[in-house]
Structure formats: C-alpha cells, structure tokens
Amino acid sequence: MRWLDHREPVAQPLRGAIIALGNFDGFHKGHQAVAGEAIRWAHEEGRPSIIATFDPHPVRFFKPNVPPFRLTTLEQRQELYLAAGATAMLVFHFDKELAGTSAEDFITEILIERFGAHGVVTGGDFTFGQGAKGDVELLRDFGGEHGLKSRVVEAVEGGGEVVSSSRIREALREGDPQLAAQLLTRPFAIRGIVEHGDKNGRKLGYPTANLAIDKYLRPKYGIYAVTGRILATGEELNGAANVGIRPQFEPPKELLEPHFFNFDGDLYGQEIEVAFHYFLRGEAKFDDLDELTAQMKKDCERARRLLAEH
Template identity: 60%
Template structure:
C-alpha cells in the first residue's frame, strides 16, 4: 500500500489505475461499496486500484471555524483502504489552488495528467470543481471525452435511511456508539500518541492512557466501555472517560482517558487506538475524589460486563 501526493504524477506502475474518488471520512458501508467496485474493476482489468481522498476535508477549508468533525485520520483511512484491497491511497491536498480548479481542469490536470486514470468510481452524490460546478454527469462526460470510464455506485441503506457520515456523527453525539458502529461496520476509534497528564488516575488506582482529540468529532461526553489497540497489536479492554473532567479543578481540556483493565505497563509516547463500544453514563461532577473513585470502580465493573472481560464484574 502506497500513500501518494495528489499534486505529483503517480509512479509509472500505478498509472492507468481505477480510482475510487471521494472524501471517504469514516469509510462507512456506503464508502466501502464505492471502493469495492473500484477494486473489482481494477482486478478485472488487470489495473491498480487507487483510492483518492482529500485532506483537509473541503468543509474545513471553506469553513475553518467549523467544530471538529472528522471520523477518521489519514492513517486510519490508509489502513482501511488497504484492507479493502486498494493498492494505493492518493491524497489531494485541499487548498486554494485545488478549490479554484473548474470541474474540467480538475479532471484534466489531476485525473488525466497526474494519474492517467483508466476509470473513476464515485457515489451518486459526488460533486467537484470550483463552486461544485461538476457532478457525476459532468464526470461521465469528461471521461468520455478524455479516455476514462466514470461509474457511480448507488447509496447503501440500512432499512431506515441512507448510510452517511452525517448520520454517524449524529449518533455519536447522541451517545449511540453501537448504532454508529453498525453503519461504520466497526466501532468509532480515536488514534493518537499517549500523553503525560496530571497522573491523578494513577493516584486513585486507575492509571489512564490520555489522548487529545485533535480534529476528531466530539462524541457525547461521558464514560464508555472501550477497547484499545496497542502499537504491538495487542487489544485490551477498558473503561474510557471522554470530556473535560468536571470534578477536577482547572481541567477544562478535552481528553479521552482510558483505563485498561488488567494491564500494567508504560504507554507514554506510544501510538494507540481507542474504540468506543458502549456509552455507560454521562459526565458528572462529583462532590469529592472519594465519590469519584467509587463510581470509577462501578464503571469498570460495567465495562467488564459489556465487553465480556474476565475478572470481577
């Protein structure tokens, strides 16, 4: 799996590939259908399969004050695209130059000149070009004129509505990670480097691995049953606190703090990924650290129960 710069010509072995084109934030079931079609076309034609995405998200470029909303980082998307069978991830840096390209210039300069695309696959709602002046019909016509075959994949539904990143974000903000996971086909997860904190959890007997949320969406503040994937591949069960720790004086910074059950070790400086499995309760301001400690024990008991973790539930 290669990661390619969308402003430079792709390497010769990858030219002529079939390109799945979209934002693909979250890489949910609908996105997976688009990429699966591109991979199938590529394999049938003996061509490479490339997934092209944008970073930053166009919404962030046009509305920089928008609150954080990302469901996946580039690193997470790269792993997900590789698991879906793609040979490369191509990242279009979304800047003023890209935003200023007309639909035709984007097709000619990026898809034809830089990639040499043999085909392009998108969702039916895909738009592109300055002022979003291009849609899937535009892309199909440009492909016919310039030597690539454009194809669309119909939206994927779950029996209630179309699967979308917006629905997933709403579910996470509402404290429904299991429902969000059903649309994502996996739990929502935050990846980052474990940072040093005030070490209060260690003092209370619950040392935590602390991650800042950065550009990730803020799910409902509260306590979650969670799992963690360590750099060495181990997966641990845990209880995670997401929020601003209202019981702690002077601690308004948003953090994801995870206590891993039955684990002892130093994780500082390591890159881990924490997946939110089930929402246990909202964030609460306790009258004392003693009351907080009693509740933390109950949270861990419930997390064990939810995750089917061995030990005292």
C-alpha cells in the same frame, strides 16, 4: 501501500488505474461500496486500484472555524484502504489552487493527464471542481469524450436510512457508538500518543492513558466501555474511558482517558487506538472523591460485563 500526493505525477506502474473518488473520511458502508466497485473493476481488467481522499476536508477549508468532525486520520484511512484491497491511497491536498480548479480541468489535467486514470467510480452525489459544479453527469459526458470511463454506485441503506458520515457523526454526538459502529462496520476509534497528565486516576486507583482528542469529532462527553490497541505490539486491551473536560478537577481540560483492566505497563509516549463500544453515562461532578471512586468502580464493572458479552 503507496501514499500518493495529487500534486505529483503518478509513477508509471500506477497509470491506467481505476480510482474511487470521494472524501471517504469515515470509510463507512457506502464508501466501502464505492471502493469495492473500483477494486473489482480494476481486478477484472488487470489494473491498479486507487482510493482517493481529501486533506483537509473541503468543509474545513471553506469553514475553518467549524467544530472538529473528523472520523479518521489519514493513517487510519490508509490502513482501511489497504485492508479493502486497494493498490494505493491518493491524497488530494485541498488548498486554494485545488479549490479554484474548474471541474473540466480537474478531469482533463488532473485525472487524465497527471494520473493517467482509465476510470473512476463515485457515489451518486459526488461533486468536484470550482463551485462544486462537477457531478457524475459531467464525469460521464465530458470525461467520456476525453476517454475517461466512469461508474456510479448508488447510496447504501442501513437501518432504513441512507448510510452517511453525517448520520454517523450524529450518532456519536448523541452517545450511540453502537449505531455508529453498525454504519462504519467497525467501532469509531481515536488514535494518539499517550501523554503525561495530572495522574489523578492513578491516585484514585484507576491509572489512565491520557490522549489529546486533536481534530477528531467529539463524541458525547461521558464514560464508555472501550477497547485499546497498542500499535507497536498489536496488544489488545479492555477498559473504561472518560472523554470530556474532567469536571471533578481544575482546570478543565479536554482529554480521552482510558483505564485498561489488568494492565500495569508503561504506555507513555506510545501510540494507541481507543475504540468506543458502549456509552455508560454522561460526564458528572461528584460531591467528593470517595463518591467519584465508588462510581468509577461501578463503571468499570459494567464495562467489563458489556465487553465480555460483546
């Protein structure tokens, strides 16, 4: 799947495409509806389909000090867009120049001239251009005058409320990965390179694969039933993981530490993805290591049962 940069002209075979416009960080049910409409439209007319995203997220550009809130990396998004059936992923690199581009110039200079877009599909609340002055009406009227076609997909509901990235983030922060998975259509997953740690888990009989949480949203600190996937081999693993600052040990260090059942291989330096399925309990400090070890045994037994039922 091609990975396109908005600052560069689009190759001739991709001109005339239908573009799904949005940030699509979580690529949840609502995002999938917008992308699905763009892909269907493209197929009907024999055109390429492109799903766009922004990096960094515009909120991060304007408010660089906000806590991490990312639901996916660009690599994860590319895989999701490919699985949806898109021809290419288009990355808008959100910087001062793009932030200062008027909504009209975004349509004529970027969408039409640089990309040669035939049509765009957005959600009803999509905004763009300097000061977020562009909206679906401008795309329809001003864009239409310049030959750009557009379609709007209405919001998707789940559980009686509109599906949104904000709702998914709230669910994860509250320790409800099951609701997040329902809205995303898959579990929330953190991807990273396994790094060497203090090996405290190994000393206690529960070796862990340590991952930096990086720029991902922080789910509620605590213990989760998880699955892991080794990207190089595709091997799937079941386990229990702690995400948080490890209050039992000094100094505090924020990590994601999955322990995988029935696995004794070497994961150091490998890229893995850890998916959150069930929240078991909050992070806690115990009176001694024996008490901690006893609780870890209970956590792993419960995680095994839940994942077996899942």
